[in-house]
Amino acid sequence: xxxxxxxxxxxxxxxxxxxxxxxxxxxxxxxxxxxxxxxxxxxxxxxxxxxxxxxxxxxxxxxxxxxxxxxxxxxxxxxxxxxxxxxxxxxxxxxxxxxxxxxxxxxxxxxxxxxxxxxxxxxxxxxxxxxxxxxxxxxxxxxxxxxxxxxxxxxxxxxxxxxxxxxxxxxxxxxxxxxxxxxxxxxxxxxxxxxxxxxxxxxxxxxxxxxxxxxxxxxxxxxxxxxxxxxxxxxxxxxxxxxxxxxxxxxxxxxxxxxxxxxxxxxxxxxxxxxxxxxxxxxxxxxxxxxxxxxxxxxxxxxxxxxxxxxxxxxxxxxxxxxxxxxxxxxxxxxxxxxxxxxxxxxxxxxxxxxxxxxxxxxxxxxxxxxxxxxxxxxxxxxxxxxxxxxxxxxxxx
Amino acid sequence: xxxxxxxxxxxxxxxxxxxxxxxxxxxxxxxxxxxxxxxxxxxxxxxxxxxxxxxxxxxxxxxxxxxxxxxxxxxxxxxxxxxxxxxxxxxxxxxxxxxxxxxxxxxxxxxxxxxxxxxxxxxxxxxxxxxxxxxxxxxxxxxxxxxxxxxxxxxxxxxxxxxxxxxxxxxxxxxxxxxxxxxxxxxxxxxxxxxxxxxxxxxxxxxxxxxxxxxxxxxxxxxxxxxxxxxxxxxxxxxxxxxxxxxxxxxxxxxxxxxxxxxxxxxxxxxxxxxxxxxxxxxxxxxxxxxxxxxxxxxxxxxxxxxxxxxxxxxxxxxxxxxxxxxxxxxxxxxxxxxxxxxxxxxxxxxxxxxxxxxxxxxxxxxxxxxxxxxxxxxxxxxxxxxxxxxxxxxxxx
Numbered sequence: 001x002x003x004x005x006x007x008x009x010x011x012x013x014x015x016x017x018x019x020x021x022x023x024x025x026x027x028x029x030x031x032x033x034x035x036x037x038x039x040x041x042x043x044x045x046x047x048x049x050x051x052x053x054x055x056x057x058x059x060x061x062x063x064x065x066x067x068x069x070x071x072x073x074x075x076x077x078x079x080x081x082x083x084x085x086x087x088x089x090x091x092x093x094x095x096x097x098x099x100x101x102x103x104x105x106x107x108x109x110x111x112x113x114x115x116x117x118x119x120x121x122x123x124x125x126x127x128x129x130x131x132x133x134x135x136x137x138x139x140x141x142x143x144x145x146x147x148x149x150x151x152x153x154x155x156x157x158x159x160x161x162x163x164x165x166x167x168x169x170x171x172x173x174x175x176x177x178x179x180x181x182x183x184x185x186x187x188x189x190x191x192x193x194x195x196x197x198x199x200x201x202x203x204x205x206x207x208x209x210x211x212x213x214x215x216x217x218x219x220x221x222x223x224x225x226x227x228x229x230x231x232x233x234x235x236x237x238x239x240x241x242x243x244x245x246x247x248x249x250x251x252x253x254x255x256x257x258x259x260x261x262x263x264x265x266x267x268x269x270x271x272x273x274x275x276x277x278x279x280x281x282x283x284x285x286x287x288x289x290x291x292x293x294x295x296x297x298x299x300x301x302x303x304x305x306x307x308x309x310x311x312x313x314x315x316x317x318x319x320x321x322x323x324x325x326x327x328x329x330x331x332x333x334x335x336x337x338x339x340x341x342x343x344x345x346x347x348x349x350x351x352x353x354x355x356x357x358x359x360x361x362x363x364x365x366x367x368x369x370x371x372x373x374x375x376x377x378x379x380x381x382x383x384x385x386x387x388x389x390x391x392x393x394x395x396x397x398x
Numbered sequence: 399x400x401x402x403x404x405x406x407x408x409x410x411x412x413x414x415x416x417x418x419x420x421x422x423x424x425x426x427x428x429x430x431x432x433x434x435x436x437x438x439x440x441x442x443x444x445x446x447x448x449x450x451x452x453x454x455x456x457x458x459x460x461x462x463x464x465x466x467x468x469x470x471x472x473x474x475x476x477x478x479x480x481x482x483x484x485x486x487x488x489x490x491x492x493x494x495x496x497x498x499x500x501x502x503x504x505x506x507x508x509x510x511x512x513x514x515x516x517x518x519x520x521x522x523x524x525x526x527x528x529x530x531x532x533x534x535x536x537x538x539x540x541x542x543x544x545x546x547x548x549x550x551x552x553x554x555x556x557x558x559x560x561x562x563x564x565x566x567x568x569x570x571x572x573x574x575x576x577x578x579x580x581x582x583x584x585x586x587x588x589x590x591x592x593x594x595x596x597x598x599x600x601x602x603x604x605x606x607x608x609x610x611x612x613x614x615x616x617x618x619x620x621x622x623x624x625x626x627x628x629x630x631x632x633x634x635x636x637x638x639x640x641x642x643x644x645x646x647x648x649x650x651x652x653x654x655x656x657x658x659x660x661x662x663x664x665x666x667x668x669x670x671x672x673x674x675x676x677x678x679x680x681x682x683x684x685x686x687x688x689x690x691x692x693x694x695x696x697x698x699x700x701x702x703x704x705x706x707x708x709x710x711x712x713x714x715x716x717x718x719x720x721x722x723x724x725x726x727x728x729x730x731x732x733x734x735x736x737x738x739x740x741x742x743x744x745x746x747x748x749x750x751x752x753x754x755x756x757x758x759x760x761x762x763x764x765x766x767x768x769x770x771x772x773x774x775x776x777x778x779x780x781x782x783x784x785x786x787x788x789x790x791x792x793x794x795x796x
Contacts, residue, residue: 004711008660242668242669
């Protein structure tokens with residue numbers, strides 16, 4: 001029997017998915033499981049998108065242009081212009097989810113063995129994409145006691161080598177909920193220009209910014225136009241993760257044209273997803289207002305309630321819909337599995353994502369977990385109560 | 399400004415796409431262009447799929463399982479069982495088009511620098527996927543005078559090295575229309591077992607087989623169950639290229655589970671495309687009968703008419719809807735460009751795909767072009783007439 005490739009053996013399993021069998025077993029036993037572990041929101045997709053799908057009128061579901069339907073790209077260009085990002089439709093490539101945009105950027109800008117710096121904890125799938133592209137993820141640690149702010153530039157300088165080609169910043173951040181400021185991005189500017197690097201800017205949670213703060217896009221850093229590649233997605237913005245419609249945006253023509261070549265090999269992004277995405281551009285402000293209100297209520301509720309539990313610390317996230325919380329346990333992976341396997345409160349339990357999987361540095365995050373506040377307040381109330389009761393009896397409590 | 403990666407600079411541009419600007423310019427001048435260059439059929443998608451899209455009833459367009467909706471995989475398993483391929487739904491991973499299945503298989507089975515053997519001329523995008531996976535495509539030449547049959551096994555033996563990990567076979571073949579026989583596949587079996595290789599079997603044109611011949615799937619080669627990875631797609635079978643719904647099928651559990659890990663990183667294949675794909679499983683036999691009749695008429699017509707032109711040789715394809723034809727020119731790329739730029743017959747012209755782009759060996763295919771007979775008979779008639787008239791006056795005719 002032929003062997004698997006060495007790289008495939010190194011492909012990281014998602015830290016969340018490891019627990020899925022335990023969640024399934026719990027459900028089979030009749031336990032209700034509150035999923036605080038995943039980013040699949042319960043918010044309805046915009047009616048405009050659902051209607052566009054339901055009114056589909058073509059007879060042949062054809063390929064689109066490899067960079068996406070021109071009408072959709074023109075619509076996206078307007079969307080960006082309205083939020084102060086100066087791009088035209090020839091600087092926007094529609095991709096199969098934000099995931100594909102990241103892979104294409106890595107392939108376009110980085111050779112096998114090259115290094116990309118990422119503040120940890122970070123979106124785990126970056127490691128999977130890096131495996132595909134044959135590149136190395138080099139973490140620098142952001143800390144819960146700083147609210148997961150950008151580590152000092154001196155920390156970046158320490159790990160830069162002649163293989164460093166890019167820095168990836170998720171803003172607002174999954175998994176921490178941190179919102180990087182304009183000032184932090186300008187600190188990166190100097191570093192990036194000094195070492196001739198790319199900035200990969202993952203801004204798929206752009207609309208989820210709270211407390212009157214403003215999102216500052218890496219695309220707006222003056223003098224960095226040739227270095228920035230923006231990754232975007234309709235998944236979270238419009239709560240339609242299943243359409244697999246994202247975008248790679250850059251003013252760097254060489255990068256754009258080469259990314260499109262990778263896109264040509266796979267022919268086209270999904271046509272129906274683009275239909276839903278284009279229709280979503282007509283989503284009224286009232287939709288975002290109500291989504292915003294829902295998330296801010298959920299955030300305020302869950303963070304406040306979690307912090308009331310003895311030994312739990314949950315920093316207030318400024319964006320996205322995640323938070324990394326500290327738990328009074330010495331092995332959160334074990335705790336999360338125990339919640340599913342051995343615990344219930346009134347026949348209900350909670351699934352959390354152990355944070356160690358969001359760190360590349362061995363040993364970090366072992367007393368932390370990521371929560372996604374994508375459930376209704378009533379469900380969040382029950383989930384927090386379960387965590388509280390669980391910590392009273394968990395044998396590994398510290 | 400940071401540089402592109404070396405590999406990105408090596409990413410091949412599609413041989414077809416190079417001519418697109420010339421086709422666009424021709425259309426701007428008011429010329430009608432018959433597209434024999436692309437595989438986008440004009441056949442309607444099944445009404446079952448269109449209806450499924452139009453009756454979409456969910457409120458949230460959610461992620462699916464990373465390996466695809468279970469109900470769809472179960473339906474696909476039945477489809478395969480009905481055609482004699484013994485697989486269950488846990489051996490089927492739904493992918494974003496057949497393209498993604500190929501990339502995931504390369505990543506799973508091959509390390510950077512490893513080699514995959516392919517009979518040329520071959521589907522050009524294999525080279526793009528190989529670039530992404532950092533592997534090398536090693537061609538062995540199949541010949542128009544043999545109707546593009548499988549080259550002798552001795553030719554494979556000549557190029558096998560310790561880096562050879564797989565052979566990829568497209569059956570029925572794009573671009574040649576050749577249908578590999580059961581005997582040819584069993585010849586490969588011995589070779590594959592001897593050298594412990596994988597067979598990557600691209601069978602997306604399975605339903606397009608003519609003249610009473612039967613398609614023999616590589617999945618049916620006895621004793622090769624652990625070596626075969628099947629790539630599939632709904633794009634051509636149901637004429638819905640835009641849904642981006644394919645599959646990776648294998649009885650090798652290690653390969654399957656690892657491919658799913660790559661799938662988990664990108665979260666899920668398109669949900670709406672899966673909806674259309676699942677509905678398409680209910681497509682009545684009458685649909686395929688009428689599609690079959692349409693294609694066989696087109697094939698018979700276009701091949702017969704082309705062979706009437708002096709100096710043109712078009713082997714009769716047994717499957718798919720392509721043929722590589724020989725032209726009395728010494729540089730078909732120039733001829734194809736000239737057709738668009740400098741020629742018209744009654745203000746109409748034809749776009750062909752120069753065959754050199756389908757060969758990896760430098761210098762081959764320069765008097766050949768690929769045609770896709772995806773147009774109505776009347777259009778094919780006009781297209782052939784244009785080619786005939788063009789060859790009368792083409793300055794590079796030999």
